[in-house]
Amino acid sequence: MRPYIKIIDNIFKESVEYRLNHILSFIVIALPLIIIYFLWNTIFYGKNLVGGYDKPAIVTYYILAILLQDFVYPGVNYEISRDIREGTLSNYLIKPINYMGVQFSIKTGASIPYSIVAIVITLIFVFFMRSTIVFQINIFLLLLFLLSVILAFILAFLISYSFSLLFFWLERTNSIELLLNAVLPLSMGMILPLSFFPHSLEILLDFLPFKYLLNFPIDIYLAHLKIERVIQGMGIQVIWIIIFFILSLWLWKKGTKKYQAYGG
Amino acid sequence: MRYIYLWFSFFKISFSKEVEYRMDFLLQCLGYFLWFLFTIIFFKIIYSHVSSIGGWNFYQTLYLIGINQIIIYIYQGLFLRNFSNFSLLVRKGELDHLLLKPIDLQFISTLRNIDIRAFFLLPFPIILIFYSTSHLQLNLSFSSYFLLLFLIFLGLLLRYIIGFFIVIFAIWMGNVSSLSALQNEFLKYAGYPASIYKGASAIIFTYIIPIVLIANLPAGVILGKLKNPAEMVIYTILFTLIVFFLVRIFFYKAIKYYSSASS
Numbered sequence: 001m002r003p004y005i006k007i008i009d010n011i012f013k014e015s016v017e018y019r020l021n022h023i024l025s026f027i028v029i030a031l032p033l034i035i036i037y038f039l040w041n042t043i044f045y046g047k048n049l050v051g052g053y054d055k056p057a058i059v060t061y062y063i064l065a066i067l068l069q070d071f072v073y074p075g076v077n078y079e080i081s082r083d084i085r086e087g088t089l090s091n092y093l094i095k096p097i098n099y100m101g102v103q104f105s106i107k108t109g110a111s112i113p114y115s116i117v118a119i120v121i122t123l124i125f126v127f128f129m130r131s132t133i134v135f136q137i138n139i140f141l142l143l144l145f146l147l148s149v150i151l152a153f154i155l156a157f158l159i160s161y162s163f164s165l166l167f168f169w170l171e172r173t174n175s176i177e178l179l180l181n182a183v184l185p186l187s188m189g190m191i192l193p194l195s196f197f198p199h200s201l202e203i204l205l206d207f208l209p210f211k212y213l214l215n216f217p218i219d220i221y222l223a224h225l226k227i228e229r230v231i232q233g234m235g236i237q238v239i240w241i242i243i244f245f246i247l248s249l250w251l252w253k254k255g256t257k258k259y260q261a262y263g264g
Numbered sequence: 265m266r267y268i269y270l271w272f273s274f275f276k277i278s279f280s281k282e283v284e285y286r287m288d289f290l291l292q293c294l295g296y297f298l299w300f301l302f303t304i305i306f307f308k309i310i311y312s313h314v315s316s317i318g319g320w321n322f323y324q325t326l327y328l329i330g331i332n333q334i335i336i337y338i339y340q341g342l343f344l345r346n347f348s349n350f351s352l353l354v355r356k357g358e359l360d361h362l363l364l365k366p367i368d369l370q371f372i373s374t375l376r377n378i379d380i381r382a383f384f385l386l387p388f389p390i391i392l393i394f395y396s397t398s399h400l401q402l403n404l405s406f407s408s409y410f411l412l413l414f415l416i417f418l419g420l421l422l423r424y425i426i427g428f429f430i431v432i433f434a435i436w437m438g439n440v441s442s443l444s445a446l447q448n449e450f451l452k453y454a455g456y457p458a459s460i461y462k463g464a465s466a467i468i469f470t471y472i473i474p475i476v477l478i479a480n481l482p483a484g485v486i487l488g489k490l491k492n493p494a495e496m497v498i499y500t501i502l503f504t505l506i507v508f509f510l511v512r513i514f515f516y517k518a519i520k521y522y523s524s525a526s527s
Contacts (some may be wrong), residue, residue: 034465035453035475042318042460043310083339112494130383143410174288196309 003097004105011109021161029066029121036062037129051196057222060134061193063125064218066119069190070151072169074159076177077103081167089259100248105113107157131258136221143229149218151237158244165248168255189215209240267371274409278378293381296340300388302318303455318459324487325457326396332455332479333389335419343424346374347447350431363519370515383425385407400487415482415497422477422504429511432518454478459489470496474503478511 033254036061041163044055053061057172080103082198083089126133136142164174170176184190194202205211219225225233267436282289307329311322320328353359353373362372397404427447461469470476477500484490485497 030466035456035460035469038460038462038465039317039456043314045318047314055429095479174295175291178291178298180297184296185302186305191306192309196313210321 002142004101007102007105007242008109008112011118012112013258018142031067032126033063033121036127039209051193052107052224053124053195056132056134057224058193058224059129059132063122063133064189064221065214068152068214069215070114071149071154072217073184073188073190074156074213076180077107078159079103079106080161082166084255084259089256093256093260095156100252102196103161104157116236120260127172134222136223138223141220141223144234145217145221147221148212148220148230148234148237150216151234152213155209155241156236156243158241158248159209161250162244162251165251166257168247168251176186184210187211188213191219192219209236209244212240227241270367270371271375274376275378275380279380282380289381293384294420296337296382298384299452300336300385303329303338303452304392312358315431318457319439319446319459320459320489323396323399324483324489325399328457328479328483329455330393330396330524331416331419333392333484334386334416335423335454335479336421337382337386337389339382339427340442341379342448343374344382345377345379345429347427348430350379351435354435356447359519368497369519370512374424402486404486412482412486415485418497418500418504419478422474422500425504425511426474429507431513432515436518436521437448455481457489458484469512471499473504474500477503 033213038057040062043050052057053186083092087195089099092102136145163180166176186190187194187208189211194205197205206254212233216237220230220233304326307322307325310317311325315321317325350373353362354508359373365372430447454475458466458470458476461476466476477496481490481496481500485493490496
């Protein structure tokens with residue numbers, strides 16, 4: 001466990017150094033929050049419910065979506081592609097250290113400073129918008145929400161890791177990123193809550209892993225789900241985590257075999 | 265004249281570079297297309313729940329999205345790559361190389377790299393504009409098309425200045441990776457109807473952070489959405505000119521700081 005905690009610590013310290021980045025991400029986070037608020041404020045003009053959400057619920061939805069998206073977006077990990085392409089992966093292969101563990105620690109360490117900045121910005125925003133925000137005071141729901149976010153974080157890491165291991169076979173790094181970027185924003189619920197979609201599409205998305213990265217945790221917070229649905233959803237999160245865990249182990253085994261054959 | 269000739273050679277070089285990797289070319293075109301598609305889907309779904317957003321119906325919003333996307337694609341094609349490479353230019357000292365050339369520094373450093381993929385996608389927003397025009401029963405004279413082109417050009421110029429300002433600011437402050445994210449935020453929200461902003465926010469997003477002036481001005485003038493179109497156009501022209509020269513001065517100040525730092 002020690003080396004992994006050390007990695008988390010190093011990455012954390014490294015990213016704290018780039019303070020301006022955080023000031024800029026302040027704008028990057030605050031600007032969409034403000035504009036999305038105005039847009040939905042206008043959409044709700046003269047209406048109480050749109051797509052099953054009332055105004056405080058939708059505003060809270062987007063606040064949480066922006067807050068969580070960096071945490072749970074399974075983008076391509078270019079560090080893995082570099083390690084494979086440039087041969088620096090060998091440094092890890094000869095050490096008694098697990099590569100998946102290393103990458104997970106890096107992701108965790110890098111996520112912490114961003115989360116702190118995002119939480120601070122969100123709190124400021126929440127203060128100004130306090131009349132149109134859902135404050136969840138049910139501790140039990142908050143705990144379930146937190147648990148589902150942690151599961152989503154692990155799932156996002158495993159999806160990102162599995163796709164990044166495809167670089168053992170693929171030369172073009174941008175094709176995978178493109179594929180993910182084409183599917184994720186809509187199917188995770190980043191662009192719209194999924195209940196706005198036509199019902200048939202919504203049912204399809206229930207079975208895919210992406211909804212459980214973002215839309216599902218937020219719906220728990222908003223108390224939009226019955227307790228059976230929450231438990232069922234977390235079950236699906238765990239099942240996808242197991243599937244992608246096994247998949248990534250398999251890809252790693254096949255991939256390193258090919259990698260070593262290259263290296264001679 | 266010399267500058268036009270120079271620009272065409274930039275274009276030729278960029279073109280021959282791109283055509284080499286055809287598969288990458290297609291994939292990246294698709295990548296540029298995605299956000300455009302997502303925006304249309306977003307508004308299509310919202311308009312299946314409501315009939316109007318702040319007085320804008322679905323086809324008017326499509327028209328606005330089309331105009332905004334034309335500006336985005338030309339911006340990506342002409343400038344964006346130069347802006348995203350700028351920090352590299354500074355860090356690797358390649359800027360020294362450009363400083364030596366007997367060419368205007370702003371010209372060469374912001375127009376050198378042309379991304380021709382974006383131009384290949386231009387037909388899609390144009391089709392969207394014609395599609396929404398046919399549903400809106402607009403009777404446009406020849407001169408209003410001319411006006412539209414001028415206003416799109418103005419929006420593009422304003423977009424360029426905002427982008428350039430962000431880049432210079434970032435260089436002054438050090439290495440910044442959220443830069444491209446910030447660029448994207450400005451691009452994305454320019455396509456929302458201006459009527460969502462009310463009171464103080466309307467003033468801020470029109471006159472101070474002029475997101476509204478980029479695409480909403482051309483679309484608003486043509487669709488008759490503005491209360492005082494003539495004044496807004498004049499304001500935008502003046503604003504653009506003044507800020508253009510201010511940013512240019514700011515740029516040369518920053519460059520001076522750079523040369524003294526490196527020697």
